[in-house]
Amino acid sequence: MRFERREHRPLYLLIVAPVLAVIAALALSGILIAIAGAPVLDAYWRILTGAFGSRLSATETLTRATPLMLTGLAAAVAFRARLWNIGAEGQFYLGAIAVAAASAKVLGDLPAPILIPLLLLVGAIAGMVLILIPLWLRLRFSVDEVVTSLLMNFVALLFVSMLIDGVLKDPLAFGWPQSQSISDHAMLPKLIARSRLHIGLVIAVALAVIVHLMQSRTVFGLQSRAAGLNPSGAVFAGVPLGKTLMKVACLSGGLAGLAGAIEVMGVKGYVTTDLSPGFGYAGIVVAMLANLNPLGVVLAAIFTATMFVGADGMSRGLGIPTYIADVTVALSLLTMLIALFFTQYRIRR
Amino acid sequence: MTVPVLEIQGVSKRFGTNLANDDISITLAKGEIVALLGENGAGKTTLMSVLFGHYMPDAGRILIDGMELPQGKPRAAIRAGVGMVHQHFSLASNLTVLENVMTGTEKLWSWRSGTSAARKKLLAISERFGLKVDPDARLGDLSVGEQQRVEILKALYNDARILILDEPTAVLTNIEAEKLFTTLKEMARQGLSLIFISHKLDEVMTAADRIIVLRSGKVVAERRASETSKAELAELMVGRRVTRPVREPSAPGTVALEAADITVKINGVERLKSISFRLREGEILGIIGVSGNGQAALAHLLSGTLSRTSGTLLLFGEPIGNLGVADVVSADIGRIPEDRNEEGVIGEMAIWENAVLERISSPAFSRSGLVNRKAGIAFAKEIIGQFDVRGGSPASRARLLSGGNMQKLILGRNLHQRPRILIAAQPARGLDEGAVAAVHARLLEARRQGTAILLISEDLDEVIALADRIQAIVGGRLSPPVEAEVAEARRLGLMMAGEWHEAWKADHAI
Numbered sequence: 001m002r003f004e005r006r007e008h009r010p011l012y013l014l015i016v017a018p019v020l021a022v023i024a025a026l027a028l029s030g031i032l033i034a035i036a037g038a039p040v041l042d043a044y045w046r047i048l049t050g051a052f053g054s055r056l057s058a059t060e061t062l063t064r065a066t067p068l069m070l071t072g073l074a075a076a077v078a079f080r081a082r083l084w085n086i087g088a089e090g091q092f093y094l095g096a097i098a099v100a101a102a103s104a105k106v107l108g109d110l111p112a113p114i115l116i117p118l119l120l121l122v123g124a125i126a127g128m129v130l131i132l133i134p135l136w137l138r139l140r141f142s143v144d145e146v147v148t149s150l151l152m153n154f155v156a157l158l159f160v161s162m163l164i165d166g167v168l169k170d171p172l173a174f175g176w177p178q179s180q181s182i183s184d185h186a187m188l189p190k191l192i193a194r195s196r197l198h199i200g201l202v203i204a205v206a207l208a209v210i211v212h213l214m215q216s217r218t219v220f221g222l223q224s225r226a227a228g229l230n231p232s233g234a235v236f237a238g239v240p241l242g243k244t245l246m247k248v249a250c251l252s253g254g255l256a257g258l259a260g261a262i263e264v265m266g267v268k269g270y271v272t273t274d275l276s277p278g279f280g281y282a283g284i285v286v287a288m289l290a291n292l293n294p295l296g297v298v299l300a301a302i303f304t305a306t307m308f309v310g311a312d313g314m315s316r317g318l319g320i321p322t323y324i325a326d327v328t329v330a331l332s333l334l335t336m337l338i339a340l341f342f343t344q345y346r347i348r349r
Numbered sequence: 350m351t352v353p354v355l356e357i358q359g360v361s362k363r364f365g366t367n368l369a370n371d372d373i374s375i376t377l378a379k380g381e382i383v384a385l386l387g388e389n390g391a392g393k394t395t396l397m398s399v400l401f402g403h404y405m406p407d408a409g410r411i412l413i414d415g416m417e418l419p420q421g422k423p424r425a426a427i428r429a430g431v432g433m434v435h436q437h438f439s440l441a442s443n444l445t446v447l448e449n450v451m452t453g454t455e456k457l458w459s460w461r462s463g464t465s466a467a468r469k470k471l472l473a474i475s476e477r478f479g480l481k482v483d484p485d486a487r488l489g490d491l492s493v494g495e496q497q498r499v500e501i502l503k504a505l506y507n508d509a510r511i512l513i514l515d516e517p518t519a520v521l522t523n524i525e526a527e528k529l530f531t532t533l534k535e536m537a538r539q540g541l542s543l544i545f546i547s548h549k550l551d552e553v554m555t556a557a558d559r560i561i562v563l564r565s566g567k568v569v570a571e572r573r574a575s576e577t578s579k580a581e582l583a584e585l586m587v588g589r590r591v592t593r594p595v596r597e598p599s600a601p602g603t604v605a606l607e608a609a610d611i612t613v614k615i616n617g618v619e620r621l622k623s624i625s626f627r628l629r630e631g632e633i634l635g636i637i638g639v640s641g642n643g644q645a646a647l648a649h650l651l652s653g654t655l656s657r658t659s660g661t662l663l664l665f666g667e668p669i670g671n672l673g674v675a676d677v678v679s680a681d682i683g684r685i686p687e688d689r690n691e692e693g694v695i696g697e698m699a700i701w702e703n704a705v706l707e708r709i710s711s712p713a714f715s716r717s718g719l720v721n722r723k724a725g726i727a728f729a730k731e732i733i734g735q736f737d738v739r740g741g742s743p744a745s746r747a748r749l750l751s752g753g754n755m756q757k758l759i760l761g762r763n764l765h766q767r768p769r770i771l772i773a774a775q776p777a778r779g780l781d782e783g784a785v786a787a788v789h790a791r792l793l794e795a796r797r798q799g800t801a802i803l804l805i806s807e808d809l810d811e812v813i814a815l816a817d818r819i820q821a822i823v824g825g826r827l828s829p830p831v832e833a834e835v836a837e838a839r840r841l842g843l844m845m846a847g848e849w850h851e852a853w854k855a856d857h858a859i
Contacts, residue, residue, distance in 0.1 A: 236686055
């Protein structure tokens, strides 16, 4: 038996493969659920109803999916150009704290139609600034950005921690380390009344479409893809490597910073150090699940959010740990990688 | 007669359709230095890899002191006393000299390391052959010449009696090379037997007792160094009858590209040393030479991916500064890169994207940052039709194309718009004969249409078939040009070996 590269990637495979991968992942984690002593199908049914069974749970799942879409996009655009930005978590926090600071200290009195776009921009710029440090180290000294961007996460988190225990500390929070709340009119409008779902979802989906068009239809998209796939070929074709990476990095960091800004302005209204349950890292998984396709990121983010939100319901009903959601998402990443392999290769005897 | 130390009998080795070694037989006596001389791809390195057990031969056997060596086992070769000094050293730069020499000699499961005994042995060997190095120096801190000494010491430490050196002087300066040969002669005097691989006429004449010339996998001649000359060796090495296909005479026009005294330094190393050439419209100027002599730097310089350190470049008589890729492309200079897969195409991108990538910013293919897909696909279709690219549509990935079709795509995107100048680096390398013929026909057609073509190639047949004038590149220097009409094997061989004075003397002798 050996593997042979497929000459053509049929379209149906690109659609069928991810579906099969998810089914395989669910089947595999079903074994674990069975070992834990619960009926497997019932458990999955509870996950599904827990995530989409009611108006409340459905909006909650989509609220959870929103930042994942943005961090997923951040990872996808960077990875496409072989820029390994592992720092979305830190960029998320820096975007969030920048919004809190700008609202509390500088811009808070502006009217909402000006304030909201301005704050979103501030968040995105904060994310860009953070990624420029690892990028500069890479371009100037060839330092591996995997390590530096990852370590910047801790720097960013400690920096946020310092601010919310210091200059940005909310005096009304009974001593909890929490930033001052942003002004009420800086909050993003709700998408559905009496739920937490806000227009951040629309922004995230729109950005996915825009990123998709940018990658497939613009000179920058073409050049960044070339730079990622074959740097020396790109240089020979005249692609300015440094400049292209710089733009890609700004886009990636900007999206992650925007995720933080939107989470603050859409859901919480203030920043704590547990604002993100790992959105930045989960974004990497989401991007890989989507095979770095921006439109796929939207679906992958919803899938991941479904597992996490639904697992709570399953856990309450059947007494199985919610960790099963982590396991399922991790397994689906593995099965997805295998499925993607088979979209490129076939088995020959 | 005594039994030779080493006897290679009828070794053949085939890679796919390429017969790298064809029934080669060689003997080596005690205390003798033999040079294996040949062009790139003559089969020298393959033969030595068979001897050392890296490759299994398809036929033939190897005897050491009359005993047959088991095939494909480097360990057995080492035990029998064969030592190999690779062109690219197999040493660890973060270990000390002593540690490097000991690596692989100690038992894996021994709990202690015989460092002091090893140090004594190493010092004794370096004393005996005059190979001085500090055993405790970190390898990474040593010069290339010293590192090579360590590699030799490592072989001797393993009690090698037969030492094989693969292009030992390729990485050395002249002084280091001289020193090396003094050492080698001393080693031979003390009873070691040596084979060194080379394509440099000078050094085989001065260092070897006997010279074996390989060509296309066969032993074509064997000469004692005292009974031959550089000129004879050059002719034997290049060998083929110089036959030029009948072509219409060139009608060279004005000088399209002129280089004067151009030097290129990369990381402080001079890759091109004050080279000069003139390239005229409607002619093909062939640059021949053994690989690694500055061809890559020359191609990159003219392709816009490398800047010159000094010298002048004139484009149609106008002095120009350092060019970027965009400048080169918009100056109507076509470029065929040396490595199709590395530089020529981006395999995972569509054929149409590969066709337009280098001119994506031109208004024909994009407007205000938006790619004009339709125009790109139409352009790719035209190339596919005109240049007979088979095996893919504009939307399929370039990787799916065979080497020949990939090269046709690259040729097409360059020649489609009738460039004024074409820089072609190894344009037919690795292609099958049909594709080679297609590529050559396209180049000749472009020449007829007035394109000035610089053909950089290691394939002598190709240069002889296509070029109007020929210059050789050796160690970053360019020889003066010769008219292709008067080039014959002996002179081309001498030119490629850097013996330009000899080459011109040969001219006067005729």
